Amino acid sequence: MTDSTTASRETLGFQTEVKQLLHLMIHSLYSNREIFLRELISNASDACDKLRFEALHNDALYENASDLNIRVSFDKEARTLTIADSGIGMSRDEVISNLGTIAKSGTRDFFSKLSGDQQKDAHLIGQFGVGFYSAFIVADKVSVLTRRAGEKADQGVRWESDGGGEFSIEMVDRATRGTEITLHLREGQDDLLAGYKLREIIKKYSNHIVQPILMQKEEWKDGKYEMLDEDETVNQASALWARSKNEITEEQYKEFYKHVGHDFDDPLAWSHARVEGKQEYTQLLYIPSHAPFDLYDRQARHGIKLYVRRVFIMDDAEQLMPQYMRFVRGVVDSADLPLNVSREILQESKDIDAIRKGCTGKVLGLLSDLAENDKEKYAKFWGEFGSVMKEGVGEDFANKDKIAALLRFATTKADNADETVSLKDYIARMKDGQEKIYFVTADSFNAAKNSPHLEVFRKKGIEVLLLSDRVDEWVVSNLHEFEGKQLVSVAKGGLDLGALEDAAEKQEQEKQADEFKGLTDKIKTSLADKVKEVRVTHRLTDSPACLVAGEHDISGNLARLMKAAGQKAPNAQPILEINPKHPVVLRLQEDNVRFDDWAAVLFDQALLAEGGQLDDPAGFVKRVNQLMLEMGK
Ligand code: ADP
Numbered sequence: 001m002t003d004s005t006t007a008s009r010e011t012l013g014f015q016t017e018v019k020q021l022l023h024l025m026i027h028s029l030y031s032n033r034e035i036f037l038r039e040l041i042s043n044a045s046d047a048c049d050k051l052r053f054e055a056l057h058n059d060a061l062y063e064n065a066s067d068l069n070i071r072v073s074f075d076k077e078a079r080t081l082t083i084a085d086s087g088i089g090m091s092r093d094e095v096i097s098n099l100g101t102i103a104k105s106g107t108r109d110f111f112s113k114l115s116g117d118q119q120k121d122a123h124l125i126g127q128f129g130v131g132f133y134s135a136f137i138v139a140d141k142v143s144v145l146t147r148r149a150g151e152k153a154d155q156g157v158r159w160e161s162d163g164g165g166e167f168s169i170e171m172v173d174r175a176t177r178g179t180e181i182t183l184h185l186r187e188g189q190d191d192l193l194a195g196y197k198l199r200e201i202i203k204k205y206s207n208h209i210v211q212p213i214l215m216q217k218e219e220w221k222d223g224k225y226e227m228l229d230e231d232e233t234v235n236q237a238s239a240l241w242a243r244s245k246n247e248i249t250e251e252q253y254k255e256f257y258k259h260v261g262h263d264f265d266d267p268l269a270w271s272h273a274r275v276e277g278k279q280e281y282t283q284l285l286y287i288p289s290h291a292p293f294d295l296y297d298r299q300a301r302h303g304i305k306l307y308v309r310r311v312f313i314m315d316d317a318e319q320l321m322p323q324y325m326r327f328v329r330g331v332v333d334s335a336d337l338p339l340n341v342s343r344e345i346l347q348e349s350k351d352i353d354a355i356r357k358g359c360t361g362k363v364l365g366l367l368s369d370l371a372e373n374d375k376e377k378y379a380k381f382w383g384e385f386g387s388v389m390k391e392g393v394g395e396d397f398a399n400k401d402k403i404a405a406l407l408r409f410a411t412t413k414a415d416n417a418d419e420t421v422s423l424k425d426y427i428a429r430m431k432d433g434q435e436k437i438y439f440v441t442a443d444s445f446n447a448a449k450n451s452p453h454l455e456v457f458r459k460k461g462i463e464v465l466l467l468s469d470r471v472d473e474w475v476v477s478n479l480h481e482f483e484g485k486q487l488v489s490v491a492k493g494g495l496d497l498g499a500l501e502d503a504a505e506k507q508e509q510e511k512q513a514d515e516f517k518g519l520t521d522k523i524k525t526s527l528a529d530k531v532k533e534v535r536v537t538h539r540l541t542d543s544p545a546c547l548v549a550g551e552h553d554i555s556g557n558l559a560r561l562m563k564a565a566g567q568k569a570p571n572a573q574p575i576l577e578i579n580p581k582h583p584v585v586l587r588l589q590e591d592n593v594r595f596d597d598w599a600a601v602l603f604d605q606a607l608l609a610e611g612g613q614l615d616d617p618a619g620f621v622k623r624v625n626q627l628m629l630e631m632g633k
Helices: 016-028 035-057 092-098 107-112 118-128 131-138 195-206 250-260 343-348 350-373 375-395 397-406 423-428 445-449 452-460 472-478 503-515 517-530 556-564 583-590 595-609 617-632
Strands: 010-013 070-075 080-085 139-147 156-161 166-172 178-185 213-221 224-233 267-275 281-288 303-308 311-314 329-334 409-411 437-441 465-467 485-489 533-536 545-548 575-578
Touching: 016 107, 016 118, 016 131, 035 070, 035 080, 035 131, 035 178, 035 195, 035 250, 035 311, 070 195, 092 156, 092 166, 131 139, 131 178, 195 213, 195 250, 250 267, 250 281, 250 329, 267 350, 267 375, 281 350, 281 375, 329 350, 350 375, 350 397, 375 397, 375 472, 397 423, 409 423, 409 445, 423 437, 437 452, 437 472, 445 465, 452 545, 465 472, 472 556, 503 517, 503 533, 517 533, 517 575, 517 583, 517 595, 545 595, 575 595, 583 595, 595 617
Parallel strands: 070 213, 303 329, 437 465, 437 485, 533 575
Antiparallel strands: 010 166, 070 080, 080 178, 139 156, 139 178, 156 166, 213 224, 267 281, 281 329, 303 311, 409 465, 545 575
């Protein structure tokens, strides 16, 4: 692992995932190569923000030079490009972990999903964020010189790599704090060695950066550019969110998003507002256009940066957004919070509660607006983040109705899982006499769609919502009604179709319950503890039997989900319902040969049909074969 050429110089290997990232990036992003500058400037800006924040408590970190800026320069002869910042810098350990590994949870998982198809994978890399390593798109050697603010001059660090499998690191003297990144350009990248070209890229991607981005002034003289002994600021260098909306172009909003969101793609939508009143703050909140790879990791970074009067305070201020909106990215800049606010203080702060409420309301408003006015965008949002929004039904009591209005579900009225319906539209197209919103839960769209519990609904043309997302069980256990209409599982409790059934049907059902009383009792005796009850049903048209959960028990689907997650599910026995019109049931009514086997098979197939697992699959197979043989006789 070590190959010392000088006393402190070491060569270390990159983490495997870094190697994969480098390889993928170099091969898939060159058509977008200019973004490397945006990424490096974005990091430099973050480093300046961090220094400013740490210096709030420790002024010495400025080392008597409180200027925070970013400098971009080039050397035509040497064919190098340098991005330097006067930010926080890095210690040796920080360099090794920041520029040698990827410290995001779920990284390994992400890379294991890559297909090797560069076209496809190039898209995925956007979800991951490219960052520092994007330097290797245009450079075949990168050299980083850095020193952490406040450390002695001999604590400088030089990091170097050609983007292959390893990097070298050594301690060097460095008088100034901050980081300087020098790119040795690849063949064919020489157009980047021109002031006007770099200015163009900076204006395009980094205009919104708060710190000044400095470049040496140039003058056109005698047919070429002459360098002057003076710097100029290339970007606008003011906080974008603090400007008024009509001064900001759509492009600027998008570029700013890529910086705060560490994202490669444009955002889907955003909301920018200054809030006045008891709390005064500015919010600029973005909905990304795709889910990050670690969306389901509740420990993953959150996307809101907190500023107090333009001073950066912290990244990932999770108190500013509820968990179910953890995909939102952006900035909140408070005019009231103290500069020395810490995460601990945030947790208890009433001011923060008010800001969170405000931000939550804004995002809900933005989403309702999309749902109403831009169905296509909303469908995209729902596809990416719907499962996370659903968590909100149980998490955010105050906004439950608003969240419920944003929910979308697959339905028996559509052919595929992507064609969804809102609860509002469902109600609008309910059948005459229908009082309730019906749903079925299962572990996949197909299982839900083919559930035997839907038979009577299909026959009567009643729409049923098909819920197959894991979180759906959580949704329906928290959402009992919408706009006065009860949500009812078609696989739970007795089937009461209310006015959807006429008097004749009801009469017939009562009659059959009497007629089959002997049979249902007998099956119950045979199945004993496996079932809570056996009864005649009118849910079924084609199947002989199905299982339903008691009114107050958990559904079979939920019990299975809990077991799969290693949780202990309450042991609720199901109710077996039999179809009095089915030939198998009629035969049982008349014939007593092998009654116990018939009853067991009836139960097992009902369990299979709803996606359950048999306790004794071999026993089931044996019984079915036995019965088949006898039928043949
Ligand atoms: P990300 O910015 O998404 O965390 P990067 O790969 O771009 O990922 O950077 C990794 C880390 O390296 C950063 O989080 C930061 O801690 C550190 N870093 C990168 N550039 C600089 C810089 N110019 N100054 C100080 N630290 C930096």
